[in-house]
Amino acid sequence: MITIVSGLPRSGTSMMMSMLEAGGLKLLVDNERKADDDNPKGYFEWERVKKLPEGDISWVEKAEGKVVKAVSYFLNHFPPNFEYQVIFMERSYDEILKSQKVMMERRGEEAKRREDKTMAEYFKSHIKKTKEWLSLQPNFYVIYVSYKQVLENPTEYAQKINEFLEAELKEDKMVKVVDGKLYRQRSKN
Amino acid sequence: MNDIKKEIIIPEELYNKLTEKVSEEDDFETVEEFVIYLLKQSLSTDMENAKDEKEEEEIKERLKKLGYL
Numbered sequence: 001m002i003t004i005v006s007g008l009p010r011s012g013t014s015m016m017m018s019m020l021e022a023g024g025l026k027l028l029v030d031n032e033r034k035a036d037d038d039n040p041k042g043y044f045e046w047e048r049v050k051k052l053p054e055g056d057i058s059w060v061e062k063a064e065g066k067v068v069k070a071v072s073y074f075l076n077h078f079p080p081n082f083e084y085q086v087i088f089m090e091r092s093y094d095e096i097l098k099s100q101k102v103m104m105e106r107r108g109e110e111a112k113r114r115e116d117k118t119m120a121e122y123f124k125s126h127i128k129k130t131k132e133w134l135s136l137q138p139n140f141y142v143i144y145v146s147y148k149q150v151l152e153n154p155t156e157y158a159q160k161i162n163e164f165l166e167a168e169l170k171e172d173k174m175v176k177v178v179d180g181k182l183y184r185q186r187s188k189n
Numbered sequence: 190m191n192d193i194k195k196e197i198i199i200p201e202e203l204y205n206k207l208t209e210k211v212s213e214e215d216d217f218e219t220v221e222e223f224v225i226y227l228l229k230q231s232l233s234t235d236m237e238n239a240k241d242e243k244e245e246e247e248i249k250e251r252l253k254k255l256g257y258l
Contacts, residue, residue, distance in 0.1 A: 009255045033256065050258055071257050073248060100255060109254040119251065122244045 002060070002082055003067040003165065005044075006075055007089030008123055010099035012147030013069050015178065016087055017044035019150075019158065020067050022177045023169030028068040038103045041179075044069050052077035072130045075140075083139045085165055091147040093120045154178040 003025065005016045018041055021027050033043040048059045049070045057079045064082070078084060097116045104111035134142050143164040150157040158171040207220045217223040252258035 009252065009257050071252065073252060073258070100251070104254050107254065107256065111254075119247065122247050125244055126248055 001065070001085055002063045002078075003085045003087065004075070004078070005067060005069045005087050005089065006072050007091070008096050008127070009071050010096050010103065011089040011091040012145075012150065013071070013089050014039050014041065014044055015147070015150070016089055016145070016161075017067065017069050018042075018177045019154075019161070019174040020087075020169070022173040023158070023162070023167070023171065024173075025165075025167065025169065026066045028063045028066045036106070038099075038106060041177075049074055072127065075130060076133055080137075080139060084141070086134065086140055086142040087161060087164070088134075088142055088144045089147055090144055093123055096123070151178060151180050 003020070005013050005020070007013050017027060017029075021044070027044055028046045029044050030046055030048075031042070032047050033045050035042040046059075046063075046068050048056055049068065052070075052074045057077075060079055060082060070078070072088070075086070097120060101111040101116075134140050141164075143161070145157060145161070154175040155171070158169070158174040161174075162169040162171055204220065207223060211217050211220055211223050214223070217226065249258060
């Protein structure tokens with residue numbers, strides 16, 4: 001079984017990776033992308049995930065028994081001959097877009113606020129299709145997790161995730177790495 | 190939509206096949222109704238595909254800007 005932490009960029013995937021690591025799971029990461037102001041605790045990425053659409057799947061067996069982070073765009077590129085447990089992070093589109101804007105600005109990329117409405121529509125449609133696709137895959141087991149609710153109730157969510165993974169995670173340690181100070185782009189409601 | 194209609198010339202063989210199809214289906218009374226339905230379906234699929242391509246392109250661009258692709 002391979003565990004995938006997924007969701008849109010800036011939906012809390014790195015926080016979930018740090019929780020799973022603290023809980024005792026092994027992560028498939030290469031640390032090529034270093035921690036920065038956007039992800040002060042690191043990105044927990046495996047660069048070759050980005051090559052999945054090009055058919056680079058030979059590494060996937062290395063993820064067996066481990067956790068790998070893959071934004072939702074890559075999910076349908078994982079090979080069908082493995083079983084996957086997906087922790088799919090969800091966050092309000094408004095917060096995701098604000099956080100992405102800050103990140104793009106730091107990276108020197110153009111980030112126009114007026115594009116947000118269109119981008120939100122694209123993301124909504126992409127997530128809807130991804131969820132439909134996931135629901136039809138017999139080898140993908142999925143739990144949808146709200147970033148906001150993890151921050152509000154880390155103990156409850158550590159337990160939920162432990163149950164979903166049927167693991168013996170150290171829930172107290174998972175809770176300790178949840179850092180509310182990193183919840184910087186909050187919606188008003 | 191206005192009610193003005195335009196004529197389109199199609200091959201007789203195709204027309205005959207469409208007539209057969211209409212006689213087998215309960216949903217359409219005339220070939221014209223059936224053809225209008227098919228053309229609307231086709232256009233809507235094309236628009237949906239174009240939208241999907243644009244969506245894919247924009248999401249890829251965003252992922253690149255964020256360093257995820």
